[in-house]
Amino acid sequence: xxxxxxxxxxxxxxxxxxxxxxxxxxxxxxxxxxxxxxxxxxxxxxxxxxxxxxxxxxxxxxxxxxxxxxxxxxxxxxxxxxxxxxxxxxxxxxxxxxxxxxxxxxxxxxxxxxxxxxxxxxxxxxxxxxxxxxxxxxxxxxxxxxxxxxxxxxxxxxxxxxxxxxxxxxxxxxxxxxxxxxxxxxxxxxxxxxxxxxxxxxxxxxxxxxxxxxxxxxxxxxxxxxxxxxxxxxxxxxxxxxxxxxxxxxxxxxxxxxxxxxxxxxxxxxxxxxxxxxxxxxxxxxxxxxxxxxxxxxxxxxxxxxxxxxxxxxxxxxxxxxxxxxxxxxxxxxxxx
Amino acid sequence: xxxxxxxxxxxxxxxxxxxxxxxxxxxxxxxxxxxxxxxxxxxxxxxxxxxxxxxxxxxxxxxxxxxxxxxxxxxxxxxxxxxxxxxxxxxxxxxxxxxxxxxxxxxxxxxxxxxxxxxxxxxxxxxxxxxxxxxxxxxxxxxxxxxxxxxxxxxxxxxxxxxxxxxxxxxxxxxxxxxxxxxxxxxxxxxxxxxxxxxxxxxxxxxxxxxxxxxxxxxxxxxxxxxxxxxxxxxxxxxxxxxxxxxxxxxxxxxxxxxxxxxxxxxxxxxxxxxxxxxxxxxxxx
Numbered sequence: 001x002x003x004x005x006x007x008x009x010x011x012x013x014x015x016x017x018x019x020x021x022x023x024x025x026x027x028x029x030x031x032x033x034x035x036x037x038x039x040x041x042x043x044x045x046x047x048x049x050x051x052x053x054x055x056x057x058x059x060x061x062x063x064x065x066x067x068x069x070x071x072x073x074x075x076x077x078x079x080x081x082x083x084x085x086x087x088x089x090x091x092x093x094x095x096x097x098x099x100x101x102x103x104x105x106x107x108x109x110x111x112x113x114x115x116x117x118x119x120x121x122x123x124x125x126x127x128x129x130x131x132x133x134x135x136x137x138x139x140x141x142x143x144x145x146x147x148x149x150x151x152x153x154x155x156x157x158x159x160x161x162x163x164x165x166x167x168x169x170x171x172x173x174x175x176x177x178x179x180x181x182x183x184x185x186x187x188x189x190x191x192x193x194x195x196x197x198x199x200x201x202x203x204x205x206x207x208x209x210x211x212x213x214x215x216x217x218x219x220x221x222x223x224x225x226x227x228x229x230x231x232x233x234x235x236x237x238x239x240x241x242x243x244x245x246x247x248x249x250x251x252x253x254x255x256x257x258x259x260x261x262x263x264x265x266x267x268x269x270x271x272x273x274x275x276x277x278x279x280x281x282x283x284x285x286x287x288x289x290x291x292x293x294x295x296x297x298x299x300x301x302x303x304x305x306x307x308x309x310x311x312x313x314x315x316x317x318x319x320x321x322x323x324x325x326x327x328x329x330x331x332x333x334x335x336x337x
Numbered sequence: 338x339x340x341x342x343x344x345x346x347x348x349x350x351x352x353x354x355x356x357x358x359x360x361x362x363x364x365x366x367x368x369x370x371x372x373x374x375x376x377x378x379x380x381x382x383x384x385x386x387x388x389x390x391x392x393x394x395x396x397x398x399x400x401x402x403x404x405x406x407x408x409x410x411x412x413x414x415x416x417x418x419x420x421x422x423x424x425x426x427x428x429x430x431x432x433x434x435x436x437x438x439x440x441x442x443x444x445x446x447x448x449x450x451x452x453x454x455x456x457x458x459x460x461x462x463x464x465x466x467x468x469x470x471x472x473x474x475x476x477x478x479x480x481x482x483x484x485x486x487x488x489x490x491x492x493x494x495x496x497x498x499x500x501x502x503x504x505x506x507x508x509x510x511x512x513x514x515x516x517x518x519x520x521x522x523x524x525x526x527x528x529x530x531x532x533x534x535x536x537x538x539x540x541x542x543x544x545x546x547x548x549x550x551x552x553x554x555x556x557x558x559x560x561x562x563x564x565x566x567x568x569x570x571x572x573x574x575x576x577x578x579x580x581x582x583x584x585x586x587x588x589x590x591x592x593x594x595x596x597x598x599x600x601x602x603x604x605x606x607x608x609x610x611x612x613x614x615x616x617x618x619x620x621x622x623x
Contacts (some may be wrong), residue, residue, distance in 0.1 A: 053524040061530075065497055066422035066443075071492030073450035076461035083460060086621075098522070110426055123564045137355065140348050147349075154356040160571045160601040162555035165594045172369055172382060172587060180365055183381035211359065213390060219613055226610045264452070271584065272454045276559045294456035298463070299562055305460050322453045327445055337505070 005171040077316065084309035086223070091303075101310035112311070115288040118202055123270035131266050134217030139247065142225040152222070154219070156215040163212065167279025170208040171195065198286025205287060209276055213269060216293070217262055224258030225251070264326040271319050290315050370394065370592035385411060391590035402571065403596060410571040412485055413560075414553040417492040418546055424493070425500030426538065430530045432501070433508035434516055444505060452500025455558055462491065466563060478566070478597040487563040488571070492553045500545055507541040508534060551601045551612075572597050 011108055050058065087097040137155060141148045158166065173180045174194035182191045194204045228251055236246045252259075274291040277283040283292030290311055297308030363405035369382055371389045397403055428447065429555055432440045476484035497605050511534065535542070560574040568574070576590075576597055 015341060025537065057525070057527045057530075058435075058437070061424070061427040062437070062443075065428050065447075068424070068490070068494045069447055069450055071465075071499055072462065072491055073453065073458060073498075074446070076458035076465070077453060079461035080457050094423075137352070139353055143348070145345070145348055145352065147352075149594075151352045151356050153606075155359055156613070157602065158359060158606070160551050160555075160605040161598050161602075162557060164555075164557045164573050164576060168576070168590055168594045169366050172365055172591060174364055175587065178377050178381045178587075183383040211362070215359070223613075267451055274456070278557070291454060291456045292528050294459070295558075295562075298456075298460050309460055312454070312460070315454045316457045318374045319452065319454055319457075320449075323449050326452075327449060330448075331441070331445075 009202065017278050064226060079310050080309045081316070082315040083306055086306040086309075088305045090305050094306075097306055101307050104307065104311050105314070109307075111288045111293055112229075115290045115293050118288055119271060119273070121202065122206065122273050123267060125206045125210065126213050126266045126270050127263075130213045131217050131262060133210075134214040134262075136223050137214065138218045138221035138225060142222055147242070156219055158212045159215040159219070161212065163209070163275035164279045166208050167205075167211055167276045170276070170280060174204050195280060196285070199203045201280075201286045205277060205280060209269075209273065213266070216265065218260055220265075221255070224255045228254045260326060260329050264322060267322045271315060271322075366591045367581060367595055370587050370595050372588060374586045374588045393589050394596065397593045397596055399588060401592065401593070403574075403575070405568065406570060406572040406575040407600075409485065409569060409575075410554055410573070413571050414493060414550055416495070416555045417489050418549045420489070420493045421496045421500050421549060422542055422546055425497050426535060426542065427503050427512050427530060428497070428501045429504035429508055430534050433505040434511075434513075434529070434534055435526065444501065447498040447501040449498070451495065451502070455495070458561055462487075463562060482563060483569070484567045485564075485569060488559050491559050491563065492556065496549055496552065500549065503545055504538065504541060511537050540611075540614065543608075546609045547604060547608045547611045551604060554601060 028216070083094075084101055085097060085099065086239040087095040137151075141151050141155075144153075161169075171179075176182065176191050176196060179190040179194065181194060182188075185192075192200070195201045231255065232250050233246055236250045241249065273289055273290060274283075274295070277289055277292060278295075281287060283289055283296070292313065294308050294312045297304045297311065368386075369377060370393050371391070373387055373388055373390075373392070376387055377384070413436060425447075426441065431437045432444050437443075465484070465485045466482040467591070470479060471481055471484060471486065473479060473617055476483055476486060481487045481490075515533060515537075516529055519529050524533070554571075555573055557570075557573050560571050564570055564574075576593055594622075
């Protein structure tokens with residue numbers, strides 16, 4: 001592994017000269033290969049036939065990642081769907097259960113609907129509050145105010161933190177007895193249990209998750225804003241459009257591809273949310289999420305693998321809806337380009 | 338832009354306030370980590386300091402053996418990033434720069450894989466890793482389960498998708514002429530990839546590498562699921578143990594958190610341009 005790594009880094013240096021040599025050769029300097037062979041190749045350029053060596057390289061270097069992707073991602077995904085129709089504790093024989101798991105999930109598993117609700121709330125919060133706020137910050141920073149680099153770095157800083165750490169920091173701020181928030185509020189006689197109260201804690205966690213999400217969204221929009229053609233804005237200004245109008249009628253529509261990406265990131269983050277609630281209280285007592293339920297059923301003491309897989313499958317179906325929409329959008333854009 | 342002076346000040350005030358708000362929790366964590374727990378227990382986290390020391394850092398490092406966990410993290414993230422970049426760059430090369438059948442299918446397969454929720458693949462992988470035997474010198478559990486190999490494999494496999502997506506987008510923007518010239522010259526697939534395409538991708542690879550490193554370093558779930566021996570945990574997951582051991586002492590925990598966050602914050606501050614470029618390569622290509 002280390003040697004592969006060395007090679008990857010090594011090419012950076014040697015590779016550049018390689019590329020230069022390659023172009024030089026192409027201009028007619030000639031290379032050590034037989035002239036007849038290269039002429040034959042030139043004639044066949046349209047068809048791009050591969051030599052045996054080429055095929056071997058392709059086979060190995062496409063084969064390994066493809067295998068890895070199938071074994072690590074897609075195989076297990078399909079297996080999960082299959083397992084969701086079984087009863088299994090991981091040790092004894094697997095029993096076919098038909099749709100029992102799903103029936104139990106929808107009717108007879110108290111944490112399920114709260115978890116769905118929390119996931120939806122998570123999505124709504126990120127999508128309707130955190131994402132627009134990130135866009136607003138991007139627009140402000142993009143106007144070229146002084147210190148914009150400082151603002152950009154500070155706002156982005158939380159994104160490099162692990163959500164696990166964000167969870168711990170949330171405890172420092174929100175804990176009941178010595179937490180900074182209660183101290184700042186000055187209510188020692190009647191402290192609010194921000195993280196313990198099941199009707200409050202989700203909101204506090206959403207704030208903490210939003211802390212990271214806002215910076216992430218901001219950076220992506222900043223890049224998008226920089227790629228909007230300034231002439232468009234100037235033309236609109238000449239036509240007498242106000243700043244607000246320019247933004248909503250010209251800039252925002254031009255950001256459509258970025259909006260799609262941000263939308264998907266938001267949805268995926270909303271559905272995948274796990275680390276932060278797990279770090280705070282293992283996703284119990286008001287912080288249930290689908291991802292937590294899957295982990296609990298599979299990794300936890302219960303070991304209800306079939307049942308956990310059914311929850312995972314529900315999560316998968318919802319995610320796939322968004323993934324497919326996104327890829328269709330992306331690929332359509334690709335064709336238009 | 339910013340027509341009125343008042344408006345400009347307003348923007349500054351607003352951005353400064355938000356920035357401070359964003360920094361505050363981090364600063365609070367640093368502050369808490371420097372003070373004895375008894376003090377904050379008596380006076381709260383927002384009180385004035387009486388004692389300030391690096392004791393908790395020493396304690397976090399020595400008593401909980403964080404050094405070892407750091408090494409574990411590096412043992413996972415460094416090979417993970419390099420493998421993901423190497424394999425993904427070749428797949429991206431084949432998708433963007435060669436004529437191979439099923440390019441679109443490949444792109445979709447990899448990209449979609451990266452977007453799936455992690456929990457969907459946990460169980461089958463858990464079973465699979467438990468059944469893959471490894472020799473003792475590779476894993477003292479004798480299986481892939483409970484070894485760093487499992488985490489490296491999953492990190493690599495999972496992140497391949499994002500890397501393929503970003504790199505194929507980047508490679509498509511490279512001038513095709515250089516490659517065609519090389520073909521005329523008789524360059525094989527490997528030469529075209531290794532000596533012509535990869536060097537041109539250096540900025541993208543650097544950006545992506547930085548980003549992937551923080552992602553793999555920060556990941557929490559894979560190690561939690563695939564490693565049972567606490568000694569082998571990477572640092573982000575091990576922080577959870579620190580919490581179990583000293584669950585009342587939030588200040589020690591704060592010191593641990595700051596230590597864990599330090600590498601990614603440093604990477605970010607030092608390589609900020611790469612970092613942001615990495616994120617936005619995927620977002621606003623074209």
